[in-house]
Amino acid sequence: MDLILTTFGTYLHRSGELFLIKIDNTTQEISSRKVRSILITIGASLSTDAIELAIEKNIDLIFLDKFGDPYGRIWHGKLGSTTAIRRQQLRIADTEAGFQLALAWMVRKIDNQLDYLDSARQKRTRLSSSLTESIEKLTESRNKIAALSGTLAEMRSTIFQLEMKAAKLYWQTINLLLPESYRFEQRSRRPAQDEFNCLLNYAYGVLYGVVERSCVLAGLDPYVGFIHTDDYNKQSFVFDLIECYRIWADESVVNLFANRQIKQNLFDKLHNGLTLNQDGKAVLLNSLVNFLDEKIHYNRRQVQRREIVQLDCHHIANQLIDKNQ
Template identity: 30%
Template sequence: MHLIVDQFGSFIGKKSERLRVTLKGEVVQEIPFFKLKSVMVIARGVSISSDAIYHCVQQGIPVNFLSYTGKPYARVLSPHLTGTVRTRREQLLAYEDGRGVALGRAFAVGKLSNQANLLKYMAKYRKGRDRELYRDVRDAAIEIQVLCDQLQRLEGERIDDLRAPLMNLEGRGASIYWEMVGRLLRADVHWPGREHRGAQDPVNAALNYGYGILYSQVEGAIILAGLDPYAGFVHVDRPGKPSLVLDLIEEFRQPVVDRTVFGLVNKGVAIELDAQGRLIEETRKLLATKVLDRLEGRERYEGKKHKLRVILHRQAQQIATFVRRERGEYRPFVAGW
């Protein structure tokens, strides 16, 4: 169970073996610690007691704080989770050899493959109603898969040798993908194309917020695997930039966030903005709930059905075992359609 705190003035405290949220003295929510997977604070003006923090940390429950745009700005977790020295040493060394090349290529393959598969997933529901659109979308998915095949043939001794052609292929795939997304959304939905920071249309604002929710989950999985979230491979190093989080999240954007947001939009669920073009409180809570629910959904992985949350953690663990040379290859997660 995930606790989402979305009301200004809320107080998060501990009561016996439960985490309790109160507002103006009234109990709003109360969840036993043993049932709690995470705490997500998405409102301003929320306070939390040291007892609540202590028990969350002791039981491995992360406490995440997100801005109104979905950008994580703080995370409370145990300092003991970051003490795996060997994994981090090997992670840094991997950047300079073929392990970094293999990881960078795999992250990009996962991204392109999931873009192609989500298009196929959305297209299959148009087959009977709009055959022209169905064919166009399937053709676009094939184009992305061709780019993916080209990407797999890229070679180099270090990830720096591959970065430019890899990102070129990623960019071409993204252009095809987002163009088709615009055609697959409801006709009455405003879609200006993909916009990142500062987006003020409902769909892009919802996507950006959803990615922020997913980001916090990816970062948690990376830390639990003993990896350094700031030492990535495809995304270049920059102070304060969690490059490995941005690398691994690429495998999960489409199956977790895009599929969730497009589903809501095409079902006619209102994505509401305030006068400043920001998502309103109710919409932020809805998106957080739906993205976290999607992580509880199951996908086929290594021959069996697993929750996406479990798959995410296993992928982070695979990175760790790969850089330690305990695994022969790293395979990206590719969702079905």
């Protein structure tokens, strides 16, 4: 399970092999054997004993800011697997091999979007015409991206233009799936300008944490990307790879609106946008965690969605090792 601390004033500490969660005058005991990760939002505190227990049990602690972006984490200090993986990752980063690898992830993202829109078309027949038109146009963009070749230096401008065009069309189409009162003008971040983007940004932040963890456990360097630039302290590889899994956040958030779980009282107004409040974070995180824990068919196996990220990372690491031999 993921232990999620969203209540202001929460104190996490330890008693033997148990985590103790204290909120005001109530204390809850949770066995460390049941915990996979601990997500901590603003306003919570924890003891060094709790941190020690988490490290002993290989439980990573992830700290999220008010927008849902991870700003820090604590876990064991040993990198996964062999350094040969990271050397090869760095070696191919600026080559066509690296570019094609990341390009495949971008194509996979659009394939996921196409599958989702096709599923929505079957369920929402009144939108069939609009969704069909969007699917056809998005397929054209997908095919153009898939046909690219060369290195990132040669194709950077082209790929980002195509990706932006596809993204604009996709979000315009997602907008049709939302209740009219919650439709948005465009994607917005830090802070979001509307309820949908507020939820989506927070969901992406949680997903970043899942992808980063899987990268490190597989021996991949989160900071050596193939398409996103290697700016100082920027996890560019995570930004590359997360493209494969963004659809899970998209679908989870759209489902919240479709199931009428979103109310105005889940948000706090900022002077320049919106942020999720304590209740809003609880609603989103409960839905997203359940969605990530759901088992689906993948490569002839039934696995949790979050496990797919780890399987993919190990596959990528093995590919890099094979290229190095």
